[in-house]
Amino acid sequence: MRLRNVKGASTIIENCPFIIKDYKEYKGKYKTIFNNNNPIHIEIGMGKGDFIIGMAKKYPEINFIGIEKFDSVIVRAIEKLDEEIPNLRLIRMDATEIEEVFDKEVDTIYLNFSDPWPKNRHSDRRLTSLKFLKRYDSLFKNEKTIIMKTDNRKLFEFSLIEFNNYNYKFEEISLDLYKDDIKDNVQTEYERRFHELGFPIYKIIVKK
Ligand SMILES: C[S@@+](CC[C@H](N)C(=O)[O-])C[C@H]1O[C@@H](n2cnc3c(N)ncnc32)[C@H](O)[C@@H]1O
Incomplete structure (x- = not known):
């Protein structure tokens, strides 16, 4: 999802107190940003x-960090932050750098409606490729938990294989989230759109 240039995006990002600008400086000490020892979940x-x-x-006892590659997209999230949410921060970065940003401090990674990169030659760019799963290893504090939702059947199948090959255990799986249990579900923008169009939403929770 790349929006066309949003006027003044870089200034809005620069002035937003919820964006962590010097994000590599906090490697291994993200808890100091939140001033507590609560779990850290990243999307x-x-x-x-x-x-x-x-x-x-919904979960004030968990610290959340949202990561997004594009200025023009993250500004749309900033516009929604009309009140201070003490347990939320955002980072504008490409996840290929993620190993340089966190160290043994993340409890859960969420991957929602990730870009499918349908061409085989781009498979390493998928956020559930073996290449990315290896990058995630050093981020986690103890047990590794990844929670994924997607409307894309092919990406879902690819991800199941990658998770399995990298020894993740399937904890929960849904081939049609809205027909299963959605009591604690928080929707994403893409999810709302695809659900309204009648597409099934796939979800998996894996651990290792
Ligand atoms: C299809 S959109 C889904 C957005 C949102 N998660 C949702 O479910 O509505 C995928 C998003 O991931 C971002 N993205 C893709 N690759 C990324 C990467 N390597 N690092 C950070 N963000 C990335 C894209 O810029 C885009 O905003």
Whole structure:
């Protein structure tokens, strides 16, 4: 999801107190940002922020960090932050750098409606590729938990294989989230759109 240039995006990002600008400086000490020892959950590819903002409001005892690659997208999330949410911060960065940013401090990674990169030659760019799963290893504090939702059947199948090959255990799986249990579900922008169009939403929770 790349929006066309949003006027003044870089200034809005620069002036936003919820964006962590010097994010590599906090490697291994993210808890100092929140001033507590609560678990840290991150969303990679947060888009316009509905999920991470909704989660942070719903679970004040968890610290949330949303990561997004594009200025023009993250500004849309900033616009939604009209009140201070103490347990939420955002980072504008490409997740290929993620190993340089966190060290043994993350409890859960959310991957929601990640770009499918349908061409085989781009498979390493998928956020559930073996290449990314290896990058995530050093981020986690103890047990590794990844929670993924997507409307894309092929990306889902690819991810199941990658998780399995990298020894993740399947904890929960849904092939149609809205027909299963959605009581604690927080929607993303893409999820709302695809659900309204009648597409099934796939979800998996994996641990290792
Ligand atoms: C299809 S959108 C989904 C947005 C949101 N998660 C949702 O479910 O509505 C994927 C998002 O991931 C971001 N993204 C893709 N690759 C990324 C990367 N390597 N690092 C950070 N963000 C990335 C894109 O810019 C885009 O905003």
